[in-house]
Amino acid sequence: MTQQIVNALTLGSVYALFALGYSMVYGILTMLNFAHGEVFMIGGFMGYVVQQQFLQNDQLTANPILIIVLMLITAMTVCGVLAVLIEFFAYRPLRNAARLAPLISALAMSILLRNIVGVITKFRARPVRTDLLLPDSWALHIGDVTVSASRVVVVVVTVITLIGLEIFMNRSKMGKAMRATAQDREAASFMGISVNRVISITFLVGAMLAGIGGVLTGLYYTQVDFAMGFGLGMKAFTAAVLGGIGNLRGAVLGALILASAETLGATYISYAYRDVIAFGLLIVLLLFRPAGLLGRQIPVKV
């Protein structure tokens, strides 16, 4: 049981970091950013690229903690810049277009990025050397349960990131401006808030979280591949919807619930149908409570 709680917590952490980006962008633009999954995947690869710089003869050439920190920083930077560019070139020109257009644009962007990375990596998975970065000897022993170092790092980094995000959104001027813009874009502009800048920063922050999530996912699964954004992305989006899309605390709650459901499902029902359970949950949820657990229904304006 303890093992399952640990598993659910680890999985939930990754989902949460990933789901927040969907939720933030949806909150401000009411658009589903399909390409977010690929930004996450590229974050994972950035971790891999950094790791390769410090790998010689199957040995690390620097302190593993330092390497992990560098992996995270690189992933956050690259993902952040990438997402801002995506928004500027692929979404901003369509902001006043029919609803279908930005969605198609996002889908195309997602396929484009995935295939670019796919070609570069020859469509093969790349190993993340968790065995060197977070050796088994660092594992925690709680009673008779062993918690691997990678799980500890996933959970700890996630918790620190979420606390940082919470402080940013609620204390900083820009964080409040982001919330204000999500609530009433026009009124925000009347306050002198530059809406375009806020939207860019929303993409930036969401992508930085995804970058962290990508690196942690690589450490957790000990590999990264070009397609990892899609399946996980669907689940992260499920988590965001589950908690009430646009609601950041809801996204974290949704991620934990989904991860628990999946962990239990995989144990007691069938591992092969783990994904089916997640998507079944998503479909049922959207049909019966599209506003999610913490979301609000928005009335139609005629």
Added chain:
Amino acid sequence: MAESFSARAGGLMTRSMAPITRLTSRIPIQVRYAIFAVAVIVFPLLIQSNYWTRVGVTVAIYVILGNGLNILAGITGLLDMGFVAFYAIGAYTYAILNSAQLGIHLGFWPSLPICVFVAVIFGVIIGIPSLRVRGDYLAIVTLGFFYIVQRLILNLDVITNGPNGISGVTRPALLGLNIRTPTAYYYFYWIFAAVIFFISVRLLYSRTGRAWAGIRDDEITASSMGVNLPRYRVYSFLTTAAIIGLAGALLAAFQAGVFDKNFSLDELVAVYLIVILGGSGNPAGVVVGAVVYTFLGELLRYFPSLVQWRMAIVSLILLVVIVLLPQGLLRARARKSGTSIDEAIDAAPAGLASVPEGEESTPVVAEAENAGPTYAAQPVGDVLLSVRGLSKSFGGVVAVDDVTFEVREGEILGVIGPNGAGKTTLFNLITGIYKPDRGTVTYRDDDLTGKSPDRVAARGLARTFQNIRVFPQLSVLDNVMAGAHPWLKAGIFRSIARTRAVNQEERVAEAEGIRNLAFFNRAVAERKDDYVTALNYADRRRVEIARAMTLRPDLLLLDEPAAGMNPSEVGQITRQIRELRDSGYTVILVEHQMPVVMNVSDRIIVVNKGQVLAQGTPKEIQSHPEVIAAYLGEQADCEVTPKPSLIKASPLLSLKGVEAGYGPIKVLKGLDIDVYSGEIVTLLGANAAGKSTTIKTIMGNVRAGAGTIEFDGQRIEQWPTGRIVSSGVALVPEGRRVFPLLSVLDNLKMGGYTAKDQAMITRGIDRAFEQFPILHERRDQRAALLSGGEQQMLAIGRALMTEPRLLCLDEPSMGLSPILVRQVFDIIQKINEELGTTIFMVEQNASMALNIAHRGYVLQTGRIVAADEACNLMGDEAIREAYLGG
């Protein structure tokens, strides 16, 4: 004047579209089809290559796939990401029925309907969710469905043979001949493709197609035209599922096998590219898309190093097309109708108003403007519509409160009332868009209370919308014909077959639609085959009314038909509303332009704060003291004397010749306003006069099309809002617009977003809390939990955070109780006196505003009609006229 504007707009459209249309439109459509058909037929003969013939077969399958998706995504506008699942289901059903997998060998022809049927069953399963979710959520639900089907294919080994797929599938046969060679497949499949193509063209231009396009362009309007939304959404899903299921079966028969790789995410993107590349919604575009996409893939084979980039290139093209060329390579063209205007008018049944030629040039303006209620009172008939005790509230705010009235056959009932009085909500309650909390709506003997809009429409109530809602991607005539939905009978199958009865009723609908357009003037009828978006604002209003007439209703509900029209057009529409009544319609009219209402209404009801304030003839209403008070506020003595000492040589804010609007709609038509330092200036005017637009133009949220705006000596009309705010202008927006989920304190801090330093923010917060102690008490509460009055105080405190030199207020009294209104105006006056802030205030409550203002301007339909010192304006006839008409 109106005509010259519409002609200008029209000319512009034609010019800009010319290069594309001129090139292709010279060749008649039948000839274009014939050329393409010949090309398809001779291709394998010319190319003499099995490889290229097989490529041609792939194109045929993509034409079918693309046309299937086009119905759902292109025509109905439902973003389905799960259609590949239908494809897989069709293919696997065929393979299972024709292979050793389960030992069944049913044969091609018996299997085909089964494959389509199974796909349709899944269409029902996935179509039902579409009744509940839209847009992005529908995309994700269907994507989830696709993902589940993908998993099942891989894991249900017994049926699907998992990742190995099913091979050895029986090939099709036709008339005893086995289809084996690529050439045989080629011709065989292109026949299928042609059939599907013509089916989708016929559906596009049918009652069903118009209903689908209505759902895509504007669901609420579609349902107000009688379209049963859930039913037509499911129809769309089923049609797409059937066509794509067929494509799946054909694929399995062609490959003689089926593999999970056939149904990938890449395939999903490819078919979307096919639909969008050619021009979404356009069957011919889909064919072009399929050809271009397939041959693009073949082209890549000549560059072996690029093959692995295939999907990257495909998605890059899709991205570029959607961002830079959203209409695709082959822009869909509006349907050309088969009926001419003269035919339509000749076919008019006796008794219907038809318009003689050259009507639009008849000078009707002066006559209508001055007509007054001079006509003989119509004999009024039985009660047609009876509204009893109707009430509706939204989140605690009562919008309509116990409204009771009747409409008799053959009368024009005017409904007037100040902004936010609940007039449009009343329309929405009667027509079923909102469900009332209490009360009944009875039409003749039918209880319509809470019935859905399509059922209300089918019963004979047709409406127009305040903020014009035409279907932008349909032609003018197709827009109007959408109104014929309830009385046309054709279903999907009869529309595909185009039976004589269907042709006949379509012709009747065409003629009737054209006649209803020509009712307004011949010029708008002549544009029947243009896209409705090529029309100017006034003509779009006419299209809306013509569409409502085409529903064959007894009762027309017109929501501000004259809004945004110029004086000559207003005169025309005034006369025409009366003609509508004379030709047998009963009319309920919501309108802010008082000359219109006063001229045409037999009876008027005045709504204020959700309740019926008064009923009577136009004359009675115009002199009704309570009505005047509701519009202008209580008359009061003039307390403020002008402060000439304040008036310096150059004004703080100066608008010169400002014109602004939204798209084709010009709201401000050359405004000159000066506000001097230290003054309170108020801008008065009825609804829709352009008051809020003036404020938004000053704030930089609406761009001035002409003229200059100077603030403190600097030209600001091109500045972004942020810069205008930092330079010392702040706004209390209409409806307060506090940030509902931020705390009171954070709302104030947001007001100080552009503050120069922390000290300014601290000062602002202290000042707000001192001025409004209640805000201090509730500083950590969410703003949504404040009452309306408290929110208004918060909005004022928030605007003052940057210590602006000019404070703009948009309708500060709206929605507040009389005591609160007085309080708010006292605060405004205090701010002016104590902080020295210059104030520019837009207000409907003229008496209250003039009571504290130094000077005032009166705005009427985008122009200043009076400007004077506040005391002189008080009781001025210009104001009463601007609000209540002459």
